[in-house]
Amino acid sequence: MCGRFSLTWNLNELQDRFGFITERTALEPKYNIAPTDPVLTVINDGLRHGEIMRWGLVPFWAKDPKIGSRMINAVGETAATKPAFRSAYRKRRCLVLANGFYEWKKDGKRRTPIYLTLKSGDAMAFAGLWEIWKSPNGEYVRSCTIVTTTPNSLIKPVHHRMPVILSEENEALWLDPLTEDPKVLESLLIPAPPELMAAHVVSDYVNSIRSQGPECIAHSMELPEGYSAGSEGRLFN
Numbered sequence: 001m002c003g004r005f006s007l008t009w010n011l012n013e014l015q016d017r018f019g020f021i022t023e024r025t026a027l028e029p030k031y032n033i034a035p036t037d038p039v040l041t042v043i044n045d046g047l048r049h050g051e052i053m054r055w056g057l058v059p060f061w062a063k064d065p066k067i068g069s070r071m072i073n074a075v076g077e078t079a080a081t082k083p084a085f086r087s088a089y090r091k092r093r094c095l096v097l098a099n100g101f102y103e104w105k106k107d108g109k110r111r112t113p114i115y116l117t118l119k120s121g122d123a124m125a126f127a128g129l130w131e132i133w134k135s136p137n138g139e140y141v142r143s144c145t146i147v148t149t150t151p152n153s154l155i156k157p158v159h160h161r162m163p164v165i166l167s168e169e170n171e172a173l174w175l176d177p178l179t180e181d182p183k184v185l186e187s188l189l190i191p192a193p194p195e196l197m198a199a200h201v202v203s204d205y206v207n208s209i210r211s212q213g214p215e216c217i218a219h220s221m222e223l224p225e226g227y228s229a230g231s232e233g234r235l236f237n
Contacts, residue, residue, distance in 0.1 A: 001073055002126065002146045002163040004206070005101035006031045006115075006217060007040060009123050014097060015050070017123055018042050018171070022050035031216035033098075034209040035072045041128060041144050042095040044175035051094075051130075057145035058133040059084045065133060065141055074129055074145045076164060076189035080182045085145065088129035090180050095171055096128040096146050100217065102206060105158045113206050114158055115217050118165075119198045125171050127164035127189060152191040154199060165192040 008029040015022070020042045033039060039055045042048050056068030071084060079085040100117035101124075118124060127147040134140055148161040155162045166174055170188045173179055201220045205211050 001103075001148060001159060001161045002101050003035065003072065004209075005033050005098040005126075005163075007033065007097055007123075008099050009097075011050075014040070014123060018048065018050075018095065018097065018125065020048035020050040024050065024052070031212050031214065032102075032206055032209065035069050039144065040097045041130060042097065042125070042175065043092075043130065044177055046177075048175070051142060053094075053130055054141060054143040055096075055145075056143055057084065057088070057129060057131050058141060058143045060087070060131055060133055062133060065135070065143075068143050071145050073148045073161070073163075075161075076127075076147045076149045076186070079129065079147060079189075080185070085129055088131050088145075089185070091177070092130045093174050093185075094128040094130045094144055095125040095166065095175065096144060098124045098126060100124070101163060102202070103155065103158045103162075111207075113202050113204065114199050115202045115206075116155065116197060116199045118196055120196070124163075125166045125168075127166055127174055147189060149189050149191050152194040152197070154194040154197050155191075158199075162191060164189050 011027040
């Protein structure tokens, strides 16, 4: 699952990395993005466009946009056939951009927040799906979901799912509007190699969806049971 993440790179850096155009001139850094928040996505209609969408996919047939709060993630193994996602899976795939994401490790009643990133410090592209929903008053809402897969060995002790983090090569194939073969798409929905990722404990400050700022991702000295920290504060189990 992916229930919170961050995006703190500036817009120019993201445009250089992901090659999209946008009408926006700036992007506010967000350290604690939560469901239903606006998120930056990249879509491809022949050109890559950066689009702000609501996180939590609202299917075109939905009667109430509140359904989106329950559709922040799409299970990769079933997204091609599940009614809420299958149309988007074929025709409306996107990248959801992030610096890192949070998971909570359970130890009895204690839940320890952990921040996961790429060791390189690069931005991540989560595999996403998007939809357009028309409200009864004619308003159009663009929304998206993050596709998840089985966890790699770094994340497995913390959670049974993780977001699909696409490689740069796979980003292009995922966005390709001419690619509809389910077998090709399914081959992209795999866990990121654990050796490319890093994790560190953060404070309970991040637990509140109202919390923002660098404090959200700052290293905490508290370690979950079964983990030790390396010299850079990365977790090892």
